[in-house]
Amino acid sequence: MSAASATKLTELDIAAARAGLARGDFSSVALTEAHIRAMEAARGLNAFVVETPERALEQARASDERRRRKEPARRLDGIPLAIKDLFCTQGVQTTAGSHILEGFIPGYESTVTAKLWDAGAVMLGKTNLDEFAMGSSNATSYFGPVKNPWRRADNKDLVPGGSSGGSAAAVAARIALGALGTDTGGSIRQPAAFCGIVGIKPTYGRVSRWGTVAFASSLDQAGPMTRTVRDSALMLGVISGHDPKDSTSSPLPVPDFEAALGGDLKGLKVGIPKEYRVDGMSAEIDALWKRGIAWLEAAGARAVEVSLPHTSYALPTYYIVAPAEASSNLARYDGVRYGLRVPGESVDELYQNTRGSGFGREVRRRILIGTYVLSAGYYDAYYVKAQQIRTLIGEDFRKAFETVDVMLTPTSPSVAFAIGEKMDDPIAMYLNDVFTVPTNLAGLPGISVPAGLDGSGLPLGLQIVGRPFDEATVFKAAAALEQAAAFTTRPTMLRGA
Amino acid sequence: MALDRETVRKIAFLARLKVPEEELAALTGELDNIIGWVEQLGKVDTKSVEPMTSVGKFKPYMREDAVSERRPREDILANAPDAEDGFFTVPKVIE
Structure with a gap:
């Protein structure tokens, strides 16, 4: 060919x-x-x-x-x-x-x-x-x-x-x-x-x-x-x-x-969450979002503003829930059953050496955050709190989807x-x-x-x-x-x- | 400052992560920043809000507690960094 x-x-x-x-x-x-x-x-x-x-x-x-x-x-x-x-x-x-x-x-x-x-x-x-x-x-x-x-x-x-x-x-x-x-x-x-x-x-x-x-x-x-x-x-x-x-x-x-x-898209109701107009979002992304609304309306949909009041808490909630689950999931990498092994005098040292050199900086950071928010004395203040706010975030969407069929938002606040x-x-x-x-x-x-x-x-x-x-x-x-x-x-x- | 070096040393041990002494100061600063940032959640009133433990509405699927597949021992040990006589090895744990 x-x-x-x-x-x-x-x-x-x-x-x-x-x-x-x-x-x-x-x-x-x-x-x-x-x-x-x-x-x-x-x-x-x-x-x-x-x-x-x-x-x-x-x-x-x-x-x-x-x-x-x-x-x-x-x-x-x-x-x-x-x-x-x-x-x-x-x-x-x-x-x-x-x-x-x-x-x-x-x-x-x-x-x-x-x-x-x-x-x-x-x-x-x-x-x-x-x-x-x-x-x-x-x-x-x-x-x-x-x-x-x-x-x-x-x-x-x-x-x-x-x-x-x-x-x-x-x-x-x-x-x-x-x-x-x-x-x-x-x-x-x-x-x-x-x-x-x-x-x-x-x-x-x-x-x-x-x-x-x-x-x-x-x-x-x-x-x-x-x-x-x-x-x-x-x-x-x-x-x-x-x-x-x-x-x-x-x-x-x-x-x-x-x-x-x-x-x-006749009959389709599109929600535009007002809390997604975040500070620092570029004018170009805002303009594209408006164009997107116009495109969907031209296809027969109707756009309505909706409110997701707990939007600004989603990221900090995520950065408790996700590292907590990661610290638990990544506990399996112990240098014994598969993957890297860096020897040590004791089992603890074997784990510490293996995990200390096997995981990169961001992964170590998240494991430590996760371990911290799950540790005795902090579990309720961080982890349970985040799970409660996760419930509220889920409720925001459930309520909004009582009146709209889909929502339209930008994907990311910036370009590459x-x-x-x-x-x-x-x-x-x-x-x-x-x-x-x-x-x-x-x-x-x-x-x-x-x-x-x-x-x-x-x-x-x-x-x-x-x-x-x-x-x-x-x-x-x-x-x-x-x-x-x-x-x-x-x-x-x-x-x- | 929510996190000090001693706390970071402690959680690093709980997570069985070796943190070199010279990295401890920078790491403590980074973690303290992140924890300080997530503390904004304290502003939200969550009295009488149930914590979300599962996002799906489905009752978890239960399957019969029976062996569904068997894999040969060599297969299980194939990725072990150190195996001997059909076993995983670890440093001596009993004196």
Whole structure:
């Protein structure tokens, strides 16, 4: 195959690639080879911790063979995807971006990745992330920062957002047709916005967490990152559903999310939460938000202002709940059963040495915060208090959703920043997630859709938040937004030359 | 200042995290900043508010308490940084 047509294969979206494969225009091997070449050519982004080209080609050949035998096509048959290195993949190193798990090779497969492979998908590799998914810039990875394929005029290297930054960069740079991310406080939606792609965090319980390295178990959800809303609907349909291995996964049936797309938004009420007009939000983001409202109204929806009074408490609540759960979840890394071991004279010393050198700075910081807020004498003042405010935040949304069907907000208060910025101020970094954290605390679905560029030419995202288990309406509104925004600008890296 | 060095030393031990003495001062400052910032939650009246322990409305799924899969011992030990005679090893714990 010529270089020109190979380039074109990486320009397809999942729906178009699926159609091309069905028509026999190209094979999965050709499609996969084109993406492997793109992955190799873009190594400068540092988007992958591990590349798995042999496995990809093996899966692609198996897909082509199924087609030759005229087996019914599976939902993602022959589609090359990238997997955040937080999902356990049998026989393939899984690190969570941490030194403490370097060299860990799971003997089992996470439920969501197993569902992707059962649906015929092809794994290109494991993508880089903030260590244990703790970060908004991808700068806390033990394996080095990921670069955003977008650049501003000063040509500085920008962060892709985080924590699913490698996944976002891979999809934006046309290395993968789609990727799997996870979102605990915005880790799918914020990098999607920073890289100009679509990403959805489903309702808590929609997707199994089994086999996903745990960060904060009451908040973590896996979700797709793609270049179109339709592709996210398709991928989410594949990974959703009850799993006997995760008691928090919902027994509700999984609707056909793709079928929800299209049509106008007549009768849809869109809430505009007034508390999301935060201090310091750029005029450009405010203007884009207003444009988003106009787009949804032009599609037939009606916008109404709603109030979520406890919004400003969401971030501090999150920074008690999430570290508390993390300190408990990360207690398993002890240098005995798997991962790094740094010897010591006693068992305590073995633990302390292993964990002290295995965890990076941000992870250590969060473990200590979590240990503090859970410790005797502070538990009620911090942890119980945060859980009470979490109840109030959930109530805010429940009341607002009595009068509206979805809400529209910006995804992030800023565009991608330069690598190294905000690193010495944890709270400034945490503010990246001010618009995404509340939906995690309330367990709601939220999607980010690329909606425009700021003055420096960097992508901006808008977020649609929905009722629990109503991803179908979220997708429908997101598709209308996507159509109106007509975002077609390609990352700087792919332009010219 | 809510957090002093002694408290940080104590929670670092509770978390079994070795913190080098020279990092303690900077770390104490960072943690104190974060704790100071989350203390704004004290302003919210939460009298008679139930703490949220689960975001879902579903009763947790219960499955039969039975072995559903068996993995060979070698498989379990494969990732152990130090294993001997089919066991994980730790430094001597009983004198």
